[in-house]
Amino acid sequence: MDGTFNENDLSRVIAADKANVWHHLIQHKPFEENDPRIIVEGKGMRVWDQNGKEWLDAVSGGVWTVNVGYGREEIAKAVYDQLMKLCYFAQSAGSIPGALFAEKLIEKMPGMSRVYYNNSGSEANEKAFKMVRQIAHKKYGGKKTKILYRDRDYHGSTLAAMSAGGQEERNMQYGPFAPDFVKVPHCMEYRKHELGLEHLSGKEFGIAAANQIEEIILREGPDTVGALCLEPVTAGGGVIEAPEGYWPRVQEICKQYDILLHIDEVVCGVGRTGTWFGYQHYGIEPDFVTMAKGVASGYAAIACLVTTEAVFDMFKDDASDPLNYFRDISTFGGCTAGPAAALVNMQIIEDEDLLENCVAMGERMKSNLEALMEKHQVIGDVRGKGLFLGAELVADRETKEPVDEKLAQAVVAECGNQNVIIGVTNRSIPGKNNTLCFSPALIVTPEDVDKITDAVDVALTKVFG
Numbered sequence: 420m421d422g423t424f425n426e427n428d429l430s431r432v433i434a435a436d437k438a439n440v441w442h443h444l445i446q447h448k449p450f451e452e453n454d455p456r457i458i459v460e461g462k463g464m465r466v467w468d469q470n471g472k473e474w475l476d477a478v479s480g481g482v483w484t485v486n487v488g489y490g491r492e493e494i495a496k497a498v499y500d501q502l503m504k505l506c507y508f509a510q511s512a513g514s515i516p517g518a519l520f521a522e523k524l525i526e527k528m529p530g531m532s533r534v535y536y537n538n539s540g541s542e543a544n545e546k547a548f549k550m551v552r553q554i555a556h557k558k559y560g561g562k563k564t565k566i567l568y569r570d571r572d573y574h575g576s577t578l579a580a581m582s583a584g585g586q587e588e589r590n591m592q593y594g595p596f597a598p599d600f601v602k603v604p605h606c607m608e609y610r611k612h613e614l615g616l617e618h619l620s621g622k623e624f625g626i627a628a629a630n631q632i633e634e635i636i637l638r639e640g641p642d643t644v645g646a647l648c649l650e651p652v653t654a655g656g657g658v659i660e661a662p663e664g665y666w667p668r669v670q671e672i673c674k675q676y677d678i679l680l681h682i683d684e685v686v687c688g689v690g691r692t693g694t695w696f697g698y699q700h701y702g703i704e705p706d707f708v709t710m711a712k713g714v715a716s717g718y719a720a721i722a723c724l725v726t727t728e729a730v731f732d733m734f735k736d737d738a739s740d741p742l743n744y745f746r747d748i749s750t751f752g753g754c755t756a757g758p759a760a761a762l763v764n765m766q767i768i769e770d771e772d773l774l775e776n777c778v779a780m781g782e783r784m785k786s787n788l789e790a791l792m793e794k795h796q797v798i799g800d801v802r803g804k805g806l807f808l809g810a811e812l813v814a815d816r817e818t819k820e821p822v823d824e825k826l827a828q829a830v831v832a833e834c835g836n837q838n839v840i841i842g843v844t845n846r847s848i849p850g851k852n853n854t855l856c857f858s859p860a861l862i863v864t865p866e867d868v869d870k871i872t873d874a875v876d877v878a879l880t881k882v883f884g
């Protein structure tokens with residue numbers, strides 16, 4: 420096999436895939452009974468598979484990634500030109516797109532100051548954890564090494580990122596995990612009974628949920644806690660936006676106990692929720708922001724860890740000590756394709772007013788989904804922000820018992836029968852993935868929003884009657 424691809428030779432590709440590829444998140448035994456779905460091409464909101472079947476992609480490449488849609492020639496061209504000029508050099512030196520993208524990114528993040536380049540969301544988060552640990556040793560005599568993470572949040576697939584993972588399904592059987600990662604409760608109003616806060620709602624609930632973080636800090640000892648790591652809107656844990664009151668209280672708690680605030684924008688970052696970054700809805704001032712998926716919309720692998728100047732400064736003091744700096748490297752953080760693609764990606768979002776479209780189309784999609792709640796008792800809750808939405812399916816609206824995961828999967832399959840790709844998530848309770856998720860590209864039109872929610876309507880009727 421010479422690796423070249425002939426359009427007429429798809430059977431060879433399928434055979435090569437079946438014989439050689441280990442797919443992500445797949446139990447291969449039943450999967451191998453059929454041919455894998457090979458996605459061959461994409462344009463705008465649509466992709467085509469090996470059989471020429473056209474799919475409307477309501478999840479931006481499956482996992483909230485292709486924010487500006489497929490087939491963007493201007494990104495491909497910028498990457499091509501950059502690769503021909505310089506493909507790579509280690510990040511101890513600079514690159515033209517690396518400098519220019521960092522400048523553009525910081526313009527969108529008032530209060531933030533420095534961009535550290537990596538390859539993946541997991542890696543960016545790990546780097547933030549390392550900075551927290553190093554600060555603990557440099558500044559606090561080895562105390563303040565603890566990192567708080569939240570139930571239902573996810574921060575990546577590598578071992579320290581998993582140690583900060585609040586989703587049981589992803590963590591089971593992979594322990595033991597790294598020490599000094601401490602879980603705090605979720606902030607999900609729909610399941611507030613799990614927190615013993617069923618008597619509160621709205622802002623009062625939000626403040627009380629944040630106060631539960633304070634309780635953990637006091638239990639652990641504030642002088643042992645270095646950072647709090649949170650998703651602005653929780654993704655894989657069920658698409659959860661914190662209620663009003665939560666974020667200002669979180670900020671207050673962090674300031675009071677001298678705890679660094681790390682916001683994981685791997686999903687929300689670069690437009691997904693209708694602002695450049697999810698945290699910007701809530702007026703908070705993070706110390707670390709990590710981002711990946713939408714940064715270059717999947718046209719190249721890139722992830723960024725962005726810090727404040729105050730954090731950066733902590734690694735600049737006492738230059739007479741030769742070991743006193745952030746002793747870390749990411750080989751592929753030096754790939755120039757990432758920032759070259761990211762620069763054009765951001766320009767597209769600006770030129771085409773995609774943040775505004777995200778807000779308008781998000782509202783349309785949310786109200787379509789809310790309308791479906793009247794017809795389909797199985798939808799217990801509709802949540803999310805911008806074009807980052809979820810619909811939780813429950814067997815009983817009173818008890819909120821999740822539907823059998825197989826039924827949620829059947830809804831996804833029924834949408835597939837109508838050529839619409841949606842997702843299902845909620846990895847918090849093993850085997851209970853029951854939240855349909857929707858995250859179309861920010862270019863989505865009203866017609867396509869309606870097509871997606873119409874497909875969900877039909878699918879729910881087929882599965883639940």
Ligand code: PMP
Pocket residue numbers: 482538539540541542544573574575576650654655683684685686711
């Ligand atoms: N953080 C969040 C919130 C995520 O959703 C993900 C990936 N789904 C990650 C981190 C990890 O990113 P990656 O897969 O690029 O390592």
